[in-house]
Amino acid sequence: MSYDLELIDVGKVYDNGTTAVSEFSLAITRGEFIAFLGPSGCGKTTTLRMIAGFESITSGDMMIKGVRMNDIPPQHRPTSTIFQNYALFPHMSVRRNIGYGLEVKGMSKAERDAKVDRIIATLGLEDIAERKPEKLSGGQRQRIALARGLVVEPDILLLDEPLGALDANLRKAIQSELKLLQKTLNVTFIFVTHAQSEALALSDRVVVMNQGRVEQISPPHQLYTRPDTPFVAQFIGRNTIFSGAIDDRQGDVARISTLAGTLCGRWNGQGGGCIRGGRVNLVVPAEAIEVHAGEGTAREEIALRYDGNLIDAKLTGFAVVGHVSHLTATLDDGRQVSLEAHIDKYQPGRFAVGSRIVLSWNPTEATVIPAP
Numbered sequence: 197m198s199y200d201l202e203l204i205d206v207g208k209v210y211d212n213g214t215t216a217v218s219e220f221s222l223a224i225t226r227g228e229f230i231a232f233l234g235p236s237g238c239g240k241t242t243t244l245r246m247i248a249g250f251e252s253i254t255s256g257d258m259m260i261k262g263v264r265m266n267d268i269p270p271q272h273r274p275t276s277t278i279f280q281n282y283a284l285f286p287h288m289s290v291r292r293n294i295g296y297g298l299e300v301k302g303m304s305k306a307e308r309d310a311k312v313d314r315i316i317a318t319l320g321l322e323d324i325a326e327r328k329p330e331k332l333s334g335g336q337r338q339r340i341a342l343a344r345g346l347v348v349e350p351d352i353l354l355l356d357e358p359l360g361a362l363d364a365n366l367r368k369a370i371q372s373e374l375k376l377l378q379k380t381l382n383v384t385f386i387f388v389t390h391a392q393s394e395a396l397a398l399s400d401r402v403v404v405m406n407q408g409r410v411e412q413i414s415p416p417h418q419l420y421t422r423p424d425t426p427f428v429a430q431f432i433g434r435n436t437i438f439s440g441a442i443d444d445r446q447g448d449v450a451r452i453s454t455l456a457g458t459l460c461g462r463w464n465g466q467g468g469g470c471i472r473g474g475r476v477n478l479v480v481p482a483e484a485i486e487v488h489a490g491e492g493t494a495r496e497e498i499a500l501r502y503d504g505n506l507i508d509a510k511l512t513g514f515a516v517v518g519h520v521s522h523l524t525a526t527l528d529d530g531r532q533v534s535l536e537a538h539i540d541k542y543q544p545g546r547f548a549v550g551s552r553i554v555l556s557w558n559p560t561e562a563t564v565i566p567a568p
């Protein structure tokens with residue numbers, strides 16, 4: 197099978213000695229929407245720039261459709277890049293901005309016009325085609341940049357924080373457009389973002405990076421519900437993490453000893469076997485947690501129902517915003533857990549702030565991962 201893009205143990209060391217990317221491996225099939233997500237400085241942009249050819253590759257190989265690209269200059273790669281600031285030419289009309297890449301390639305005017313007209317229609321830019329970009333809104337400029345990137349019919353479109361310059365509402369609207377466009381055109385998109393929600397909403401798979409390394413590559417739901425590493429468990433979603441040692445494992449469920457008692461979750465199967473006494477982390481998503489009143493609670497019944505997953509806490513906050521109740525539980529070790537649910541589930545007055553509560557979760561909704 198030929199992949200659209202393959203990165204094989206790709207590394208980047210800048211001339212000043214900074215290691216920006218290490219042993220990055222990834223294989224992408226045609227039409228996938230991939231996000232590079234991670235904290236500032238983790239190497240997202242450097243990786244994108246290596247794919248585009250703006251940065252040399254220090255080690256490893258990069259292939260597009262089976263052809264090694266390491267030494268091919270950017271203009272000869274079947275990629276197009278959209279920068280965060282869009283880099284549009286202010287003195288040229290929208291139409292000319294879009295067609296500029298084809299002009300540089302020396303394409304005939306007739307052929308160029310046909311392609312530009314087609315992409316203008318696809319992106320609904322007909323009304324502004326003769327205007328100058330500086331007079332247009334952020335959303336319109338973003339669309340022009342997209343049109344300019346797509347008109348050259350790249351195999352892979354690279355987008356560096358494409359929605360970063362837009363305000364929150366416009367971002368949401370353009371997110372849906374971008375996803376629809378990508379699926380319609382069936383072009384491989386790779387985009388860099390700081391924004392977790394954007395990566396989870398748009399991509400088929402998310403690559404989480406940390407300090408130049410890949411932590412996990414997974415579809416959004418799996419990434420959110422089944423982290424492979426402690427970094428991902430902390431970076432994605434709202435998880436409470438209990439460290440401990442494995443007691444035993446029955447089927448998928450691993451039981452572990454923690455300072456908060458014996459708790460359990462689903463063993464994620466990564467990083468080798470599940471060995472008794474092995475150091476692990478139990479990752480409990482906020483969405484999995486159920487709250488019960490502490491006083492008069494039938495503890496045994498809850499313990500039985502949740503396979504022993506029961507911890508004591510104090511309710512330290514309760515607020516209602518619209519239809520959502522926001523609860524803050526403070527664990528006995530001092531950590532705070534923020535929980536949300538529809539107001540029908542946790543009605544105001546059901547738990548008094550300051551009262552003892554019990555938290556529980558279903559074992560299959562928590563994940564046990566090896567500790568570093």
Ligand SMILES: Nc1ncnc2c1ncn2[C@@H]1O[C@H](COP(=O)(O)OP(=O)(O)OP(=O)(O)O)[C@@H](O)[C@H]1O
Nearest residue numbers: 210212214215216235236237238239240241242243
């Ligand atoms: N031209 C350069 N020369 C030397 N070091 C660089 C250069 N560009 C980036 N770096 C360093 O490489 C590392 C990765 O940077 P990179 O810009 O790829 O990260 P990033 O994840 O895209 O960050 P951000 O989200 O802030 O853009 C950082 O330590 C950065 O300081």
